[in-house]
Amino acid sequence: MNRPDLWVSSTVPWKNGVMRVLIVGAGTIGLAYGWILSTRHEVQYLVRSGRESFYSQAFDLRVRDLRKGYGSGQYSHTPVTVTSVEPERYDVILVMVDQLHLHEVLPILKPAEGKCQIVFMLNNWDLQRQVERYLSRGTYLVGFPSQVGGGRNDHEINVIVFKTGTILEAGSRGQELQVTHICRAFEEAGLTVKRQRRMLDWLKVHNLQQSLTAAPVIEAGSYEALVEDRHAVEQLVRGFREGLAVCRATGARTAGLWPAPLFALPTSILTRVMQSMFLDDNTETMVTEHMKHGLDEWIAGFRAILASARSHQLITPVLDHYEKVLQEHDWPATVSDQ
Incomplete structure (x- = not known):
């Protein structure tokens, strides 16, 4: 099945309305969110050196899509991969690794602090303490990708896309406008975003x-x-x-x-x-x-x-x-x- 072509929006501040996204964590959830976001925005994935050939091959997504106006079916998604973080190339970095590997990526993200918006979207009991060994609280956001579920076997991914479930913190003073822009960019890709003022408690x-x-x-x-x-x-x-x-x-x-x-x-x-x-x-x-x-x-x-x-x-x-x-x-x- 075909997906819509990249669409230009005027409701976000980035060039031509297209958000440049780097996803850190090319697992089931990261690939599924990247596939959704890529219908409206430019998406790349950070992968380990030596794994580019694996992740640069097309993934077969078998999607049960519960969103109104979207159809379930089988889709192909070929990731664009990089092996290092160059923050000036991105508007947003979405960190979607599991909690077992968070400690591996935090040092890599440190040079991006203050240069582009970093959003942690993962399940972690002690996220704030771990992240703030490297990043200041005002330089990152927290969210959660619960609009998507599923599992993967090699290059075959079973995906459920729910009607709602993408969570993004409301942000502290000075972050609200950036959060609004990210929410709009997500929504333009077909995600439904709820802003949560007590994000760390919610997590x-x-x-x-x-x-x-x-x-x-x-x-x-x-x-x-x-x-x-x-x-x-x-x-x-x-x-x-x-x-x-x-x-x-x-x-x-x-x-x-x-x-x-x-x-x-x-x-x-x-x-x-x-x-x-x-x-x-x-x-x-x-x-x-x-x-x-x-x-x-x-x-x-x-x-x-x-x-x-x-x-x-x-x-x-x-x-x-x-x-x-x-x-x-x-x-x-x-x-x-x-």
Whole structure:
């Protein structure tokens, strides 16, 4: 299927209205977002030296597109790759590596500080502390790419594009206009953007959602077995409540951040609600596809949360049980403080 030709917009400040984007992280999500953005903007990918030939070959995208006016189908995307960061060539750098590799790219991004807008769009429990070893808070933005899900097998990528889900922080004073321009550029490419004033708090809650899923699925034996096991889902509800307490202990304000308000419901009701949510076909596909390549990252996230719980001397019997499950299934506690 053909995609629309590059379109020129007058609502963003860049030359001819076209945003020059460098994506750091050519995984499933980075490639999918790059494919979407490339319909309106100029997109390149930073890859390791020696990997150019792999990433410069066409990727076969099998897309389930839930956006109004867009069709599901099969598309081809051939990335344009570079092996070094030249900040003067870009308007925006989107950092979409997983949290296990963030420490590798931060030194590379340091020379771009203040020269172009850097946006971190990844799941990370302790993002601010790690990033600010290299960059000042006012020189970067935080977002999240939850409008896209899926998984990859070599050059074949299964992609779900949801109606909404791209999150971008509102920005501090002096950043609002730049955030507005980036939002408009994203929207012109067909993304739906929500601006979040409590982005770092939001990110902790979202990280909790993903990271707590790994051990219950491993213990149950499969995603389907977990969803069908009422006791296991009820235990996950209790584990999420413990996780929210960890969020608050670190200073994150969870009130009003979805799905935190759900956890005021009685456990029996919330268990049924969560089972129903897990049974949604799109949710199941997103989780199971992501687990094929992202389980290490989920477990690293869980252990970062558990480490925070222990550093704040919190009592977390469910989280402790999940750690035992991981170790019993040969996932040794080897996560380093990066």
